[in-house]
Amino acid sequence: MPLDKSLDHPDILNFSRVTVILSGTTILRDIAARVPRGSWTAVVGPNGAGKTTLLLALLGQLPYQGHIPTFPQNGSSLAIGYVPQRLDFDRNLPLTVLEFMSIGKQRTPIFFGIRKQFKEQAAELLKAVHAENLLRKQLGDLSGGEFQRVLLALALGQNPELLVLDEVAAGVDVSGARVFCELLDELRQERQFTQLSVEHDLSTVSHHATHVICLNQQVIAEGAPEDTLSTETLTKLFGLHMGLVNQNALSGRQGACDGPCCRNCQQKEAGNNA
Amino acid sequence: MPSLDFIYNIIALILPFEVFQFGFMQQALLGLILLAPMTAAMGVQVVNFRMAFFADAISHSAFAGVALGIIFAISPHLSMPLFGVIVGLGIMLTHRRSKLSNDTVIGVFFSAAIAFGLAVVSRNQGIARNMQQFLYGDILTINELDIWILFGLFLALLIFQILSYNSMIYIGLNQTLAKTHKVQVAYYQYSFAILLSLVVIFSVWAVGVLLVTAMLIVPAATARNLSRSAGAMLWWALLVSLSSSLLGLWISAQEWANTATGATIILVAFGWFLLSLLYNRLQLIRNSAGSGATG
Numbered sequence: 001m002p003l004d005k006s007l008d009h010p011d012i013l014n015f016s017r018v019t020v021i022l023s024g025t026t027i028l029r030d031i032a033a034r035v036p037r038g039s040w041t042a043v044v045g046p047n048g049a050g051k052t053t054l055l056l057a058l059l060g061q062l063p064y065q066g067h068i069p070t071f072p073q074n075g076s077s078l079a080i081g082y083v084p085q086r087l088d089f090d091r092n093l094p095l096t097v098l099e100f101m102s103i104g105k106q107r108t109p110i111f112f113g114i115r116k117q118f119k120e121q122a123a124e125l126l127k128a129v130h131a132e133n134l135l136r137k138q139l140g141d142l143s144g145g146e147f148q149r150v151l152l153a154l155a156l157g158q159n160p161e162l163l164v165l166d167e168v169a170a171g172v173d174v175s176g177a178r179v180f181c182e183l184l185d186e187l188r189q190e191r192q193f194t195q196l197s198v199e200h201d202l203s204t205v206s207h208h209a210t211h212v213i214c215l216n217q218q219v220i221a222e223g224a225p226e227d228t229l230s231t232e233t234l235t236k237l238f239g240l241h242m243g244l245v246n247q248n249a250l251s252g253r254q255g256a257c258d259g260p261c262c263r264n265c266q267q268k269e270a271g272n273n274a
Numbered sequence: 275m276p277s278l279d280f281i282y283n284i285i286a287l288i289l290p291f292e293v294f295q296f297g298f299m300q301q302a303l304l305g306l307i308l309l310a311p312m313t314a315a316m317g318v319q320v321v322n323f324r325m326a327f328f329a330d331a332i333s334h335s336a337f338a339g340v341a342l343g344i345i346f347a348i349s350p351h352l353s354m355p356l357f358g359v360i361v362g363l364g365i366m367l368t369h370r371r372s373k374l375s376n377d378t379v380i381g382v383f384f385s386a387a388i389a390f391g392l393a394v395v396s397r398n399q400g401i402a403r404n405m406q407q408f409l410y411g412d413i414l415t416i417n418e419l420d421i422w423i424l425f426g427l428f429l430a431l432l433i434f435q436i437l438s439y440n441s442m443i444y445i446g447l448n449q450t451l452a453k454t455h456k457v458q459v460a461y462y463q464y465s466f467a468i469l470l471s472l473v474v475i476f477s478v479w480a481v482g483v484l485l486v487t488a489m490l491i492v493p494a495a496t497a498r499n500l501s502r503s504a505g506a507m508l509w510w511a512l513l514v515s516l517s518s519s520l521l522g523l524w525i526s527a528q529e530w531a532n533t534a535t536g537a538t539i540i541l542v543a544f545g546w547f548l549l550s551l552l553y554n555r556l557q558l559i560r561n562s563a564g565s566g567a568t569g
Contacts, residue, residue: 023373059454082454089447093322095504100447102440103504104455109439111505138502139447158455 009071012037012162012194013058013078018066020053026217027053031066033213033222035162040188040195042209042225044202046238049216051198052085055164058196070162078162081155081193085166087147091140097150098122098135101157125153129183145176149183156187163188165197169204177201181208202229278304278421293527298414302535305416306519308424309480309489312473314515315435317494318508319466322446326491327380328365328467332474333486335361335387336408339475341394351420355475361387362471366463411482411536413523420479427472434469435508438462443504481536492543493518499550518543 011034018031028050035041043051057064059082070078101122102114126132131149134142142150148168155163165184169177181204188195199205205212205225212228214220214237221233282300293299320329336354343353361383369379441462444452449459477486497510522539525531531538 056450061450061453080454082451084448084451087448087451090322090324092498093447093504094498094501094507095443095447096502099443099504103444104440104452104457106440109436109505110443110503111439111508113505 010034010036011071013068013070015054015058016067016069018054018057018064018068020050020057020062020064022053022062028057028064028215029218031215031219033219034211035194035196036211037071038192038194039211040185040197040209041211041213042197042199042205043213043215044199044205044237045215045220051215052166054215055082055166055196055198059164072161079158079160081158081160081163083148083151083155083163083165083168085168085198087151089139093140095139096135097126097137097139097142100139100150101125101154104154105157121157122153125157126150128156128187129153145173145180148180152180152184152187156191160193163193163195163197165195167198167200169199169201177204184208202234205229278418291524293524299523299527301416301418301421302413303520303523304421305413305424305480306523306539307516308421308428309473309477310515310519311512312428312431313477313489314493314497314511315431315508316470316473317490317492317515318497318511319442319446320470320490321494321498322443323466324376325470326487327377327384328362329470329474329487329490331365331380331384331387332358332362332471333478333483334384335391336475336478336483338387338391338394340408341391341398344398345394351423354478355472357387358471358475359468362467363464366467370460370463408478409482409484410534411478411480411485413480413535416479420476424476427476431469431473434465438465439508442466481539485536485540488540488543489515492540492547496543496547496550499547499554514543514546518546 013035015031015033018028019026020028031054043054045051053062056062058068059080072078098114098119099110102118103110105121106115106118108115123132123135126135126149129149129152131146131153134146134150137146139147139150152168163184168180184195185208187193199209206229209225211223212225213222214228214233216237220237221228221230281304282297285300285303286295289303294303320326335358339354339357340350342348342357343350346353365380365383368374368383369376372379441452441457444455444457445459445462453459474486474490477489481489493511493515494507496514497507500510501507519539522542523535525542526533526535526538
């Protein structure tokens, strides 16, 4: 049965010889990479490496050659939630957060009001991302960090098996980014989704990610963060000496924050020691 | 064709002004009651999609549409909407398929449509006389057939808005996000282009080429200033559009005014817009005063 086969598969999806050529320029060449089930897979690489392009190909927003086979749990199609990098939108559009979260779900037009069921759903999702106070606010009035949370709540509303995030920490201050990452860790454990994200902050990657794809038009390295984020790979990837970043990032990798990721690590370590 | 007399009787009954006892005024009023909600609703999305220039291009293609009708001896009531839809679809298709920016594509089609109209008119000097009506519009000459066509379009638009309002807001906000939520962006864009082209062309009859865009933009812009949610935006736009149309028609028929109806309607709508700006200003002052008191 395909159902069993899907569940058996250690990956939620694979990139198999994916090539993207846009108006004559090769953006991605022969990408082969895995996204292990239940992982936080981070895609890292320099600007213009094709990180966002890889996500857009996966989302079916760009034409590509090759295959991206998915192995969803229910055997039909993979439910993907997508949190875009920066959403360029008209900030003067009068649209409340509640409306924003309902327009993709409610069939009756919102000028007839929003049904109770969707109001409750939106409130619940906002609560999950600790942003329940934003429900009645206007989208244009939100700060960068608040808006990221709303986008995350919207993506969670898809009940995703795979959550795709594109540099969500960009445009949010350092402490905000850290809180956001910890929130994601918490949600991932609670809701059991696989996470695929483009990251620009290597310390976030080494701290949170469980699987790393180093990308610069092709796959430079892939595997656990300890193995992939070596001085050698990073130099190859970014073309400059990255040893310092690497060492700083990896030192005290475990138990470095109050998030559930580290609580688990601490518990595991405590268990091993006992 | 069934008679519209009962509607005219109702109009005469509820609006016991002297001017609304005339047949042509009743027809004009009915035409506006049908047209105003359509331009209001489409205007909301025109503003969201920043498609004011698109509407302009379509309205100016009315000129070429009339010219075409005269060449091929087809009624302009047929050639205008047909040509308008062709131009609208042409713009949408080119925009989606080419790397040029939207305003560039529209600009190209805009000028081509005008050049074509001018070329035809310059060949047939006799046509030029008919053109004035299309520049300034004349809702008072609307006939019974036009009203029936407007009814049909009204119905089509009502269904479209009910089925598509949410998705259109989504697309207006961000296309990529809408796509990941399984909104069929291309389908909505083409349907919208066709319907908007039709609404624009029919509005040309009412207010003329020069003021069509105003019929779409002014109520929607006012609604943006006044509303706090996307749902309320539609209702405000409808209120502004309908009230401006009725008041504009009434004023234009007064002896002391005696102005062109289309222009008068737009001026009333602009009055609404100024009020909405004032409202915004007051709110800003109140908010800063409120935060000053608490903070």
